[in-house]
Amino acid sequence: MENCCVQELAAGTVGAPDVPSRYIVRGHQDQQLATTVVAPVPVINLGLLSKQDGGAADEAAKLRSAIDSWGLFLISNHGVDVAVMDSMMAATREFFRQPLEEKQRQSNLIGDDQYEGYGNYEGYGNDQVSSPDQTLDWTDRLYLKVEPEDERRIALWPTHPESFRDVLHEFTKKCGAVKDDLLRAMAKLLELDDDDYFVDQLVVKPLTNVRCGYYPVCPRPELVFGLTPHSDGTIVTILMVDDSVGGLQVLRDGVWWDVPIVPHTLLMILGDQMEIMTNGIFKSPVHRVMTNTKKERLSVVLDYSVDSEREIEPSAQLANEKRPALYRKVQVKDYIVEHYNHFSQGKEVVMGKLKI
């Protein structure tokens, strides 16, 4: 029970302002110093970006600048209906509102199937514990594979609220199209011969996971992380964050910036697989989530990854005599395991190990 679940733990801390030592972060004195400055992250109008006229060029320039400066950006006019977004958020909220026993029907502690070396990650719960001295994050999550569709473990998909499964299916389908449009726009920015270069990496067998995250209020936000600093191990990640509670921060030039909230936009974060494939021209930003004493926070996160059996390496067009390959070829499976081990030990980046 100890690592399941923070929501219960937080409810128990009311009037007793302490957090268990397993959640207390050591060696991160900068925690209280988090800046309150909001990062001026651009909002990319996807409708404009996808047009074949002058407006698209301006939007593409904005996208390039966002990627170079932040490694993440907001997306408006993305084609995911407001109703679908709101339903997805409401279904997530409703799921977490249930009593613990109900949520534990989807527990990630049930079953013994192992996922490529880092355990059975699907289901509901707190962090998977891989070592006794691991610092745990102040968050619970419901983690599900959504693609390939025939690998969905539907028994772990909530039936409360009743709409959950349909809404998740719809939301992920729509976000998938957004992801493809942006991957094409990125290939164009890099002047790759094939606009579908990145999209094709996901065609044979895509790997898409969703993480519905719940960050309870915390009596001592300065001592814990909602989510440990990390870069995403994905090609790209799409997030729908709580539109009333902040907490997501991005590291730039040694300073933590708040990621802005613009209701009904989506947030895209570039992942390590993108950094490898672009030979470091696009970089995956380090980010984290901070908690607060006042209000719970929710997020719905879609991870897009190349199939774990495949290998990735810098694109031949981006690694050449002028710009030698910076990263080695790596099997995605090996990378994900390494990435997870780093993350659970509170180490921020693993990319250095792939440097040539």
Ligand SMILES: O=C(O)CCC(=O)C(=O)O
């Ligand atoms: O909850 C959030 O806003 C961020 C989550 C995140 O960074 C992740 O799941 O990789």
Ligand SMILES: [Fe+2]
């Ligand atoms: Fe992340």
